[in-house]
Amino acid sequence: MNDKKSHEVLVMSQLVQSIANVCGVKEVIDLGAGKGYLSSYLSMKYNLKVYGIDSSDTNTDGANRRNRKLKKFWKAYKEDAKGASKIQESAQNNDYLLPNYSCQEVITDREFPNPKSCFPKLEELSVSHGVESINVLSEWKSGQESLCSTSQSAESDKTSAFLNILPADAVEEKTLSESICKSLSEQEKEQRKIENIRMKEQRCSHVYLPLTCKITEETDLNDIIEDLEESIMVGLHTCGDLAPNTLRIFTARSEIKAVCSVGCCYHLLSEEFESPTEERTVTTWGFPMSMHLKETSWFFGRNARMSACLALERVAVGQGLATESLFYRAVLQVILKDCFGITQSGKRVGKIFSKSGNFTDYVRKSLKKLGHDDSKISDKNITAYYEKYKPRQNELEAFNMLKVLLAPCIEALILLDRLHYLKEQNNLAWSGLVKLFDPVKSPRCYSVVSMKKPKDTIY
């Protein structure tokens, strides 16, 4: 696991565990689980039962292999008699599950994404209920402060830390009063102790099940998970339509109590209003999700969606904009137009730049990949194109900087559409956008979080 993934897994797993606590569930469904970094961490560190679902067999196989290794390591580690005290320490940190230790630098001073730091982001990104959400959040926070006494268990601290970012109606009062503030009689304490030991034994199984399935809005979870219980649904960098479909499944299935979804690869989103004249075989689309944007037939087009994948914060610190490869691609486009009469093509050049020694090599490899006869153009001619356009590279850079600047607007619109869709549902207690990751480390850093209303709430 690299530094970026370690950071994401560490931060997101803490939030997921907090949501699971608040909802009182022990099962997590991780959609687009990939190699299972988040899934395995959630199961081993937080004793959650995790179903990691991915459309790729290769990923599921990789996840299974990794899972077996982790389990072996976990077992061996526990059996090491000398390491008894070490186990205790490590059971709290479980750092070995994150092989890249530099993630320690990322979060050392906090157990959770700081609720306070979430507020401005929620305020910035909430739609019509923005002000209301913030008010409810503050009320909730002050309510909690007066309710709770000083002596809370570590678990309760965690729960209340997460609750600080939630409104009052997102949580059943019963759960709260039981888990945080109730003063227990001696008999109740004894009872609770026995219950806890029993629960702990059950939980120690560290269940993580990697499964292969391509998730669509129509996917019936019961076809994949036999004994589906109340659970929460998560997705870490779920590409294209998987993120919107995650939210649709969440709103449709009563067993799913909450969702925490971080999307990515916006260029892969399907858009309902992008090509209105094309024959439509698809019934659900990645964008827009909300009635609000559907009514105005809003669409971006591929170029804008590609821009949404850019990383402003990285560019701001001098990383992230591949100027030379963009220049190569732009000049190649001129060659395609001038020499091959091509203005548009469904085929993609892909990652040829890193495999090319120079511009001529790049052009030849790209032409072959696109299915054109590269013998139609000489090396001399290719070099002439390069030299003609090289003095204009700074114009291209300026243009790309403008795209980078606008990227957060496009991403915000995509995320706000998802949030708006959730706000349009009437069975949800709270929905918001939470900035989870350091955007320099992980540019797709916003999570869509939502929780269902408790069953017995009277609307």
Ligand SMILES: C[S@@+](CC[C@H](N)C(=O)[O-])C[C@H]1O[C@@H](n2cnc3c(N)ncnc32)[C@H](O)[C@@H]1O
């Ligand atoms: C960017 S990767 C993220 C993987 C993992 N969550 C992580 O953070 O390491 C996205 C994953 O989603 C999977 N995926 C994409 N569309 C899917 C779908 N419709 N159903 C299930 N998995 C899907 C891909 O195979 C890929 O492994």
